[in-house]
Amino acid sequence: MTEGTCPDERTAAAAASVGAVIAWGDVPNWIAALAALVAVVFAWLAAAHTRGLLRREADRDELTQEREMARRRQERRAQADLVGAWIACRVRLTGGEEVLEEYGLVIRNASHAPVFDVALETTGYDGAPQRTLTLAVLPPGEYYAPTTDDPWFWGLPDPKDAVVGIVRPVMRRKERHVTEIRFRDSAGHRWVRDVHGNLRAEQVSAPDASAPGTAR
Incomplete structure (x- = not known):
């Protein structure tokens, strides 16, 4: 036993060192998980944006079609x-x-x-x-x-x-x-x-x- 150092202190220091090694060893996994989560969020946002664009395009096409039909009806009954x-x-x-x-x-x-x-x-x-x-x-x-x-x-x-x-x-x-x-x-x-x-x-x-x- 080293003079001036309590066994409990040495044990606590060794445990903290091991915990630090373990925590730092998990950082790449956390980064990978976070990156995957961010990718999923961005993919969902992109899909929602695409759906919105498609819906607006469909609404615009429907409105254009309705206006064209109204124009044709008006032309037909003009006389x-x-x-x-x-x-x-x-x-x-x-x-x-x-x-x-x-x-x-x-x-x-x-x-x-x-x-x-x-x-x-x-x-x-x-x-x-x-x-x-x-x-x-x-x-x-x-x-x-x-x-x-x-x-x-x-x-x-x-x-x-x-x-x-x-x-x-x-x-x-x-x-x-x-x-x-x-x-x-x-x-x-x-x-x-x-x-x-x-x-x-x-x-x-x-x-x-x-x-x-x-x-x-």
Whole structure:
């Protein structure tokens, strides 16, 4: 035994030395484990970032597709949106007073091409359906079709500007309505406009290329 040194102290010093050797010997393993953990974290972050990019790309593609579909729908119905009709009456001035001549129908095609196979359903003073007004073709313009006493009920439509007298829209008679307009546009698509003015496609099949007026 060395003089001046307690056995317990030598034992404690030897144990501390061994522990230090063991701890320092584990450092490379700890570094490797830490590096592996960091790699896993970075890989997860990279994967999350990639998923985010893919999701944003998919959302962008979906939005682009929706906008393209909306554009095509708008292009398809561009002409149909410009076709309409409303109840009107023709009055003339006599001695400073207005005299009602007859009720009629104003039909408008504000597009630059004719529409075809036009059928207009209306109601009269008592709200009952009137005879259907049918036209093989409606050129661009605004026309007035008067009611008559003959069996056909409707007179021939004339350009509104050529009508003698004042053509006035009927806006206060709830029982007089255009209840439905059906027609085919110049591209061959069929449309229906209801009593509230809502427009919808009557059919979604491909246009009949053999039909008169169908674009080729």
